[in-house]
Amino acid sequence: MFLCLLGLTTIPSVSVAQTAERPNILIIMTDQQTADAMSIAGNKNLHTPAMDKLAQNGVRFTKAYCAQPLCSPSRTAIMSGKMPYETGFIGNAPEKDGQWPDDLLMMGKIFQNGGYKTGYVGKWHLPVPTTKKSQHGFEYIENTNFLDYNDAATPSFCARFIKDNKSNPFLLVASFLNPHDICEWARGEDLKMDVLEDAPPADQCPPLPANWEIPAHEPKIVREQQVTVGLRTYPSVNYTPEKWRQYRWAYNRLVEKVDGYIEMVLASLKKYGIEKNTVIIFTADHGDGNAGHSWNQKQILYEEAAKIPFIISKMDGSIAPRTDDMLVCNGIDIIPTICGFTGVAKPDYLKGIDLSKKIANPELKLRDTLVIETDFADNEDLLGISGRAVITKDFKYIVYNKGEIKEQLFDLTKDPGEITNLAVKKSYKKQLIAMRNYLKQWCKKNGDTFESGL
């Protein structure tokens, strides 16, 4: 009887039209896009008008990180609001029923329960079958299987959803695959989706980054595992500087491709007249080495792989455009944030930050330290090499659980390229110990069983 009543009371709310209090939420997500791969971020080697437009109509968080720089772990965090170490989803994973706990609500489900129409288009890569709508809560779910031109189809599927739901508050996730095709490009394979022209000679390609060389005192384990995993994933271990420059060229072209498709999704909002009442969050599941520290791929905890674009935008002029250097974790912060924007009830167990407050009040200081994680894997095979990064306004402490040198400490203000490992410097002993202890306490407090053995 109680259930029936509850059902009756929730039904009317579903038909309530979108209002300023219940804006639409559009999450645009790319795959493997590092934070700096946008013109608006100062990158002169590519052109991203759509992303730039988002930044010009909102707040671009310049110190935003993923929970774990790998597809499935990062995506499970975004979809659950919990860190991978909490859920156990620390590796890439197939769609399989049974593994996602029923009591761990997924983003779609939370918004469905909150009376929103829910849609998901594009790359999935989550350990839940796309067919299990009762669990993920996305009533409209399309284009999740690998196909040629996946990304090209995504705007079209998004447009249909937007058109059908223009009168209802909705949550839509537009999940693009690029610039992930850089993985295929790097090993000389056909790209998964589009076709890319041949790279020009190296001297016409972007220069090598300042931090291109492998830094001194780097934990050896990260390079050793490249050997274990092999050339398919890390063909770059044999790259010449010239090849790296071409890699950077190709990467930028793939970012530009996805930018074009993002533009189409944004156009649909305009086309159906809901541009002004839609909060847009733009981000990526993780970054890419992009030749920094001679790294392609992700997983490593350097800035290129771990830091991602994060823009909150609304095309109604309500947000004064700016950048914000508060630490953000897209994995745990998105659900609290979109709940904050919409009034949809946030599950109590979520610990992330509601950034809608920060949008409303730029002076708020909601976080001074962030901990993110990694677990090296050979695709779906975990290698047992775990790491954590503790990031503050100025410093970044990285620690792995294996090897002789396990730690790195960088002063990001002076050394944004993470070249000088201060962990080996006596003068930084105090900072190092403080970081070490902070992580231990943090792990204890948060139930993270990571042990560096230090």
Add this chain to the structure above:
Amino acid sequence: MMILKKIITLSLSILASNAFGQQESATIQLTAEKLHSRVREWPYPVNGITVPTNAPALLWPGTNGKEMVKPMESGSTVPEDPNIGNVRYKVMLARDKYFKKDLLSSSEQRWAVYPLHQALKPGKWYWKYGYALKGSNQWTWSAVYDFVVDAKYANEKVAPPIREVLKRNEGSHPLLWDMNRIGEDFYRNNLDNPEAKKFIVFAEKLMLAPLPTEKPQRIIDTTGKTPLEKKIIVERMYHGFGDAVGNPVRNLCIAYQLTKDKRFILDAKRRALNIANMNPDGLATGDDFTSGAVLEALGWFYDAGYDFLTPQEKEQFKNIITLRAKRVYNHLPNRFELHVSDNHVWQITLRNLAIATVAVINDVPEAKEWLTYMYEVWSARFPVLGTTDGGWHEGNGYFRVNFKSIIYLSQMFGDFSGVDYFKLPWMQNLPYYMLYTHPNGAATTAIGDMWENVPYIVKAEAWFADALTYRMNNPFLNDYVNGIKRDHPNYFHGTDDYLFFRLLNYKPNRNLPTSSPALLPKTRKFADVGVVAMHENLAQADKSLSSYLFSSPFGSSGHGHASQNAFTINFKGKVLFGGTGYYSNFSDKHNLLFYRTSKAYNTILADSLNQKIGEEGYGWIPRAISGQHIQYALGDASNAYGEIKSDFWLDRFKQIKVVPNKENGYGESGVTLYRRHMLQLDGGYIVLYDELEANKAVKWTTQFHCPYYTIEGENSANANQQNFTVKTDLGNVNASVFANTPLKMKVHNKFFEPAVNWNKVTDDVGQIKDFKDQWHAGITSEAKQKFRFLTIIQVKDGKTEVIKTISNGNGISHLQVGDWDIHAQLDGEKTASLQVFGKAAQSLFNYGNLPIIFQGKTHKTKITGSSVLLEMEGNKVNKQEVIDELPDVAKYDSK
């Protein structure tokens, strides 16, 4: 050292005493270094325990006059202590500690067992033992020990003293099997026995065979082999030679006794003389087994054919019998009786010696001492291990090697003593052990040396079980044997080694009522040997699911393996999960580094290190529950890990120049707790819940081995869960392992040490074995001091179910699979808890501190930490609550 020993003793005894009465705690933690020592290291009975008999056997550690007798055994290269014959013992027993009241004082003896041959009055008894060196009358006495005899055992029959046994054997030949008394009845009784008739036809053919010469049974190339390998290969070349030449002699004697036809006994004589002339130091009849078989055959003929021998021939037989008998006997007193189970002797040579001894009992002066010794050890130790549950501690691969001796020695000593050894508690439980651990139509338990040779009921098992029906009245045993006879009619061709026993006990028109094992509980615990058998349908094991949990108080003794808390699973009679690797020899690298190690078993490694081999690596089974829909067993292997202590096994490593170090899988891993809860649920589910703790953080690896099928790993989304499937034509099988931290799975088909059949071992039908690769899965945790694994194995005819994760809060995983709801606390820092509830089955199992709500009502356990099973019996809730219960050895025979 002495003080330390006392502390250990004290803590064990306090804990042990809790098991009897109002046990406060549900859990017992054993602290003893071992429960059975390889040779006796402490006296029995002590500490005021109430013995489970009115005539206990007093046992004490042997001495050579200087120090305790150390482990030595036949087949080992550890040299025998040359001084074991230097001492003699005496025993004093009385009802007061000053040895005044009802004093019993033994005569001097060379061995360290003293079975009472009279019923003791109920009440407290005190005893001590003393020893003196040869030629000295200075006696060194032990401390005074005490025990209690309960009045409830007052009327038990007691085996008579040896003088009565000797007196009974004072008649004329044939003495064996009481033949001088029953010979005529034996002859008449079997005149119309169809089996006897068939046998006589067979014996006719035997006479046509040429006389054997001292040649190998099989030729094996020894090129390029090490001296040790050569020695082992030569033994294999002649393995079975003794039986091949000895059995015809025995069979012809039997044919004579069945027919009184002299042709048979004369041909027996011709053959007996032939083997009497074989070189006792030659390769063919020189080792303990071949020489023993010859000894037995010579005894048979000397006794049955005594009237057909000339005085010179009698002398010749007596001489060679004495020579070969001494070769066995001289190594026994003050050694064999102390040994937990000296395999070769109990398996074979004790029987060989007993038969030969009785044959010459009145003709060879030393024979009376031999018989006295054997009778005393038999009375004190049979069934070898001081157990009552009917089980065998080495697994079933080697159990069968003991069958012939069990049957014939029980018959023989029963003839002498009037005690029906087939009525001992162990014997009465034996049919159940066989039925539960090796049901007809199915493979045996996949554990211990040579289990792989028993994928179905083999001949020895069939004959043994059948033989037991001649002396037991057990309808389940009769049903078991009927099934075997139905399925293996070719086994019973009337010429097997058990034929004579059947002839001795032949009754025309035997009435053998049967009962279906479906009437028996689905689960049975054999605590003394550490086995729990759980069956979906014991009456049709060939069509259903059977699972087993092992944890042995004997550790990996003899042919037993370091497989404490290992499980095995049989489905439709085939081994799905079991031990892997292949038996060849103790002194073999694959054997010592894989086959008998924990690495080969479905149990857990700590930092990739095995349990220790030897008696010190012991486990035990604290709990089991037989339910309608849920079967339950709890194993404890907390004491199984650490450095190898057993000199016997260390010597085996030395022999092949391998060091049992960490690289080879041995060493201290710091494990302090390993309790494995295992449940078999209706519908084809096995659930394992492991409580693990060490004195430091270790990586725990839970292992799965499929001896016959392929394992395929499955990628798992959640690193805290690992899954694999087993490719089998039996049905659909998969397993999922859960933890609260990331796990890493490795699936492969490589042995830790390759298996090479260098000594050409054969299967039960004589085919040289092909040591095929087998599949293994290991799932390893991060380094954790306290850890839990939860495993769900699905074994189904139809599709396996998706295991749904309902929630993961506070470390408690709530999973749903099929009709079953499972809650398990996976955080090692929190109280261990497991709850399993079946909606359709209306059954609930609970362990730990989760609230118990069953059929709408809240239930409470009587004792915290117990295991409870709630099931519906009609409209009534049937509650079974169990706490830890020690095996008999820890109850009665602890230090």
